[in-house]
Amino acid sequence: MKTGEIKIITGNDLRTGDVVWWTGEGWSRHVNDAVEAGEHAEAVIARENAKQIVTDTHVIDATRTAEGVRPAHIKDRIRALGPTVRLDLSLKPADPDAGTWVI
Amino acid sequence: MYQYDQYDQAMVDARVAEFRDQVERRLAGDITEDQFKPLRLKNGLYLQLHAYMLRVAIPYGTLSSRQMRMLGDIADKYDRGYGHFTTRQNIQYNWIKLQEAPDLLADLASVEMHAIQTSGNCIRNTTADQFAGAAADELVDPRPYAELLRQWSTFHPEFDYLPRKFKIAIIGSETDRAAMKLHDIGIQLVKNDAGEIGCRFYVGGGMGRTPMIAPVIGDFVPPLQMISYLEACLRVYNRHGRRDNKYKARIKILVHEIGADEYRRQVEEEFAHILTLGLEPPPAELERIKGFFADPAFDPAAPDELDLSDPDFALWVDQNIHAHKKPGYAIVNISLKPVGGIPGDATSDQIRLMADLAKDYSFDELRVTHAQNIVLPHVRKADLYTIWQKLEEAGLANANLDLIGDIIACPGLDYCSLANARSIPVAQKISERFGDLGRQRELGELKLKISGCINACGHHHAGHIGILGVDRKGVENYQLLLGGCEGADTSLGQITGPGFNEDGIVDAVEKVTEVYLAQRAPGERFVDTFRRIGMTPFKEAIYAKETANG
Numbered sequence: 001m002k003t004g005e006i007k008i009i010t011g012n013d014l015r016t017g018d019v020v021w022w023t024g025e026g027w028s029r030h031v032n033d034a035v036e037a038g039e040h041a042e043a044v045i046a047r048e049n050a051k052q053i054v055t056d057t058h059v060i061d062a063t064r065t066a067e068g069v070r071p072a073h074i075k076d077r078i079r080a081l082g083p084t085v086r087l088d089l090s091l092k093p094a095d096p097d098a099g100t101w102v103i
Numbered sequence: 104m105y106q107y108d109q110y111d112q113a114m115v116d117a118r119v120a121e122f123r124d125q126v127e128r129r130l131a132g133d134i135t136e137d138q139f140k141p142l143r144l145k146n147g148l149y150l151q152l153h154a155y156m157l158r159v160a161i162p163y164g165t166l167s168s169r170q171m172r173m174l175g176d177i178a179d180k181y182d183r184g185y186g187h188f189t190t191r192q193n194i195q196y197n198w199i200k201l202q203e204a205p206d207l208l209a210d211l212a213s214v215e216m217h218a219i220q221t222s223g224n225c226i227r228n229t230t231a232d233q234f235a236g237a238a239a240d241e242l243v244d245p246r247p248y249a250e251l252l253r254q255w256s257t258f259h260p261e262f263d264y265l266p267r268k269f270k271i272a273i274i275g276s277e278t279d280r281a282a283m284k285l286h287d288i289g290i291q292l293v294k295n296d297a298g299e300i301g302c303r304f305y306v307g308g309g310m311g312r313t314p315m316i317a318p319v320i321g322d323f324v325p326p327l328q329m330i331s332y333l334e335a336c337l338r339v340y341n342r343h344g345r346r347d348n349k350y351k352a353r354i355k356i357l358v359h360e361i362g363a364d365e366y367r368r369q370v371e372e373e374f375a376h377i378l379t380l381g382l383e384p385p386p387a388e389l390e391r392i393k394g395f396f397a398d399p400a401f402d403p404a405a406p407d408e409l410d411l412s413d414p415d416f417a418l419w420v421d422q423n424i425h426a427h428k429k430p431g432y433a434i435v436n437i438s439l440k441p442v443g444g445i446p447g448d449a450t451s452d453q454i455r456l457m458a459d460l461a462k463d464y465s466f467d468e469l470r471v472t473h474a475q476n477i478v479l480p481h482v483r484k485a486d487l488y489t490i491w492q493k494l495e496e497a498g499l500a501n502a503n504l505d506l507i508g509d510i511i512a513c514p515g516l517d518y519c520s521l522a523n524a525r526s527i528p529v530a531q532k533i534s535e536r537f538g539d540l541g542r543q544r545e546l547g548e549l550k551l552k553i554s555g556c557i558n559a560c561g562h563h564h565a566g567h568i569g570i571l572g573v574d575r576k577g578v579e580n581y582q583l584l585l586g587g588c589e590g591a592d593t594s595l596g597q598i599t600g601p602g603f604n605e606d607g608i609v610d611a612v613e614k615v616t617e618v619y620l621a622q623r624a625p626g627e628r629f630v631d632t633f634r635r636i637g638m639t640p641f642k643e644a645i646y647a648k649e650t651a652n653g
Contacts, residue, residue, distance in 0.1 A: 015130065016200045017154035052132040056150060073577055075516060078525075079152050083517040085445055085527045089183055089198075103579075 001035065003064045008034040009041055010076070011048075011057035019079045020054055021069075027054055030091065031080035032068040070101075077102040104167055104468060105250045105395040107215045114258065115212045118219060122146050123205035130202060147218030148204055151520050155199040158221040159211060163231035163249035163273070164192030164471040168462035171469050173214045175454030181207045186454060188439060188447040190511060190562055191270070192230050192471040193221060197518055219257065224265045226256035226337075232274040232281050233470040236396060237434050237480040239426040243275035243292035243300055247393040248329065251384065255330050262337050266344030267352035269337070270309075282473060282589035284308045284317045285565055287354045288336060295323060302329045306336055306366070307358030310559035314595045315355040318363040320370060328374075331383050335374035339366065398429075399466035405431025405483050416491050418540065419502040424487070433487060435465070435479040436472075437494060438501035438509055442538040443531050446512040447475030456497045464490055473562075474511055474550075476504070506543040507551050507616070508534050511562055515555030515572060516579070522555035524572025524579035525605075529553055532609045537616075546616055549629045552587070565589040567630040568612060569596040581608035585615065585641055586633045594630075599642055614644045 008031075009022035020027040021034035022044060028034070037044060037059060045057045061072035071077050082090025084099035092098035107115070122142070129139040143149075147158040159174070166174075174194055178186045181203050182196040189195055199207065211217055220227055231249045232238070252271060256262070262269070272281040275292040283289030289305035301323035308317030324332045336354075343361070345351040358366045407430045411417035425434040437457060440446050449457070457477055461469045464486045465479035472478060482490060494500040503509045510533060513519065515526030530553055537543055552566030556573075563569035569584035580602040587596030603611050616629075618641050623632045633641070 012150055012154075014136075015202045017150060017198075019153060049136075052135075055136045074574075074579065075152070075520075075522075078516055082153060083197075084525065085517050085531065 001064065003066075005072075006036040006062050006064050006069075007038060007041055007059050008062045008069065008071075009037045009044060009048075009057060009059055010034070010079070011054040014053055014055045021080075022048070031062075031071065034062065034069050036064070074102055104165060105162075105246075105392065111254075112212075112215070115215070115217045115219070118146070118217065119205060119208045119212050122208060126201060126205050141223070143201075143204075144222040145219070146204075146208065147221035148199065148201070149222060149520075151197065151518055152516075153518065154197060155201055155204065156518070157196045157199045157204065157207065157218055158189070159194050159196070159216060159218050160221050160228040161193050161216075161471050162253045163229055163235070163246060164233055164473075165231075165235075165246065166461075166469045166471065167214075168458040168467050168469065170214045170216055171458035171461060172455055173210060173216070175451040175458065177207060177210060178451040178454060180210070185448055185450045187445075187514060188449065188471050188475045188477070190473050190475060190513070190560060191228055192233070192473055193228060194471070195514070197514075224267050224269075225263050226259065226265075226269045226271065229253060229256065230270070230272045230281055230286075230473060232276055232279075233472040233478045234280060234425060234434055234480065235275065235470075236398070237427055237432075238276055238278075239428045240278055241276045241428065242294050244396055245273045245275035245290075245292055246396045247389060248275075248290070248292065248302075248326065249273050250392050250395070251330065251389060252333075255333070255384070261334075262341065265337070265341055266346045267349070267354075269340075269354070271333075277591070279590040279593075280472075282562065282565055282593075284593040285310055285314070285562075285589060286317065288333070289317055290329070292326070293323070300326050302326060302332070304332060304336065306370075307355040307363070309353055309355040310562060310564045311353070312350055312557045312559075313353075313356065314559070314564040315359060316593050316595065317355070318358070320358075320363060320367045327386055327389070328378065328383060331377045332370070332374055334377050334382060335370045338373050338377075339369045343369075399468075399481055401429045401432060401481070402483065405429075406485050407431045409484050409487065413488070415495075415500075415502075416488055419491055419500055420487065422502040422506070422544070423504045427481070429481075431484055433482050433484050435482050435487070435490060436504045437477040437479065437499050438503055439476050439499070440503055440509050440534065441498055441501050442508065443535045445527050446510050446530050449477075453497055453499060456493065456499070460490055460493060474509065476509070502540060503543055505548045505550065506540075507537045507546055507549040507568075508540075508543050509550070510534060511550070511552040511566070513554050513556075513561035515553075515561075519555060519560075521558060522572065523557075523574035524555050524581065526553045526555040526561055526570075526572055529570060529572070529581060529605060529608060532605070533612055536609055536613060546620070547628055549616070550588075551612070562589070563587070564595050565593070566596060567628070567633070568615060570608060570612075573602065575602070579605060581605065583608060583611050583615070583645070585638065586630060588630050594634075597638060599638065599645055601646070611645045615641050618644045
């Protein structure tokens with residue numbers, strides 16, 4: 001799996017609005033499952049848009065390291081985690097320091 | 104309170120059915136997102152950072168206990184157990200599922216509520232003085248006029264596609280509690296020397312990217328011509344407003360660019376024409392509406408004395424109770440700003456408790472304020488202690504109204520897809536820094552307002568202390584503004600200088616308050632001192648440390 005700076009695809013589940021990430025085979029709610037979309041990003045987005053399961057699909061910059069995938073922009077990191085002021089509603093409700101990841 | 108007639112209910116029910124069909128077609132893939140997006144926005148359903156967000160309209164901020172209870176139940180049934188009261192006197196839910204939105208709207212419709220025109224380039228929910236019909240200083244109750252505005256503006260076909268969104272506020276007191284001059288149109292109901300009522304129109308105010316204070320365009324419009332004058336104001340805007348540039352599309356830009364005199368001339372010309380068309384609702388309709396806003400059955404023997412022997416209760420009374428027009432009654436302000444809390448958020452249990460208090464002690468009525476608090480408008484003074492005890496148990500007896508802890512903050516980057524920086528964590532840190540109530544009271548009235556982007560939903564331009572979050576190369580940065588104010592002496596805040604990081608802005612706010620305490624003259628609010636001594640002493644204090652640290 002490619003590490004370093006990567007391009008990943010994100011969107012929102014049409015029915016629930018949940019933030020989702022393209023895994024190469026489908027969509028996951030966990031950003032660490034995201035894969036490098038590379039030169040196929042536009043084709044993936046076109047194909048997935050046609051299925052009308054995920055909406056607002058777009059490509060963002062991120063970095064993959066041994067710790068996982070970290071979106072480049074704070075807005076996308078907050079999308080990946082959840083509201084930093086309600087960690088109980090985030091994807092890491094048991095981690096009181098989870099909010100520091102976005103900063 | 105106003106109650107729907109068969110037409111109101113039929114319109115809202117039909118809209119729910121229409122949206123249910125639209126959602127079904129979207130989920131079935133029969134319409135694309137590009138086709139669907141404007142339809143869901145017409146029903147107040149946004150797609151935000153984490154999920155769909157629904158903004159529910161609360162007309163002129165007025166709710167019955169039944170409606171308030173439903174808002175609490177919706178928070179549990181469709182969301183995650185809480186709601187966020189907004190600076191437009193509305194409520195937002197942050198975790199709505201598209202497939203459940205039609206059922207939610209049906210539940211809202213069952214209590215005469217909806218989410219129509221809470222988005223889009225149309226006339227949004229009209230706001231009003233939260234003390235309407237109760238305040239001791241009121242000249243005219245603005246609620247019947249606000250209701251007339253609601254009926255006129257709802258589904259108005261001519262104004263459904265304006266150059267940009269359009270916000271109206273209306274008040275009937277000398278004291279402006281609705282930030283009227285910072286709206287597209289602010290209407291102040293006034294009386295002339297003969298005791299006749301008139302509408303004073305302030306047009307072209309606003310916050311956002313280009314903040315402006317509205318000039319007076321119509322000084323004394325007869326109330327029975329209010330709708331015609333509004334039509335004229337909107338028509339001129341609709342005709343000449345900039346549709347080519349989103350950032351120059353608000354009416355404030357038009358009024359500024361052609362000048363208030365020329366805008367007024369065009370409005371008067373259009374107004375004269377409209378008067379010949381007979382568009383004004385019949386006087387009987389205004390009288391019918393007024394009937395819904397008659398005083399409740401106040402007890403003329405309600406005791407006016409208050410036992411203030413409990414010091415905590417006495418503090419709350421001193422800070423959060425406002426004078427009522429009837430002896431023996433009071434207006435209760437419930438602050439949704441606990442120390443370290445999220446401004447404007449309330450849990451479903453808290454919402455239902457406030458509904459119960461309204462039912463038992465306030466003639467079944469509540470108000471939402473643009474400062475993101477809740478009001479019980481008609482409370483017997485004899486019931487205040489019981490109410491305070493119940494609020495205390497629920498974490499709602501925060502005695503900080505209009506103090507530095509009573510912070511307005513938009514959802515910011517924690518929720519909002521438009522935001523550039525988080526607002527809530529800054530509000531929480533400032534709230535904690537000034538958590539001691541004695542310290543807050545020593546500072547006196549100090550309105551602190553935070554926006555997470557230039558759109559200014561947190562009203563930072565109008566804060567005595569304002570904070571604007573910006574994105575500086577992907578890092579949150581916060582600009583500090585001083586000297587803003589809403590009300591009769593409306594002014595716009597001035598930026599102090601370079602911005603700060605999250606902790607730095609909290610320190611800067613503290614330094615600003617220290618300058619104020621050192622410099623204030625007797626009786627001066629923070630903003631009064633700022634106006635007298637100017638920006639320089641504050642800047643010197645704020646930036647001195649940064650210079651010293653190199």
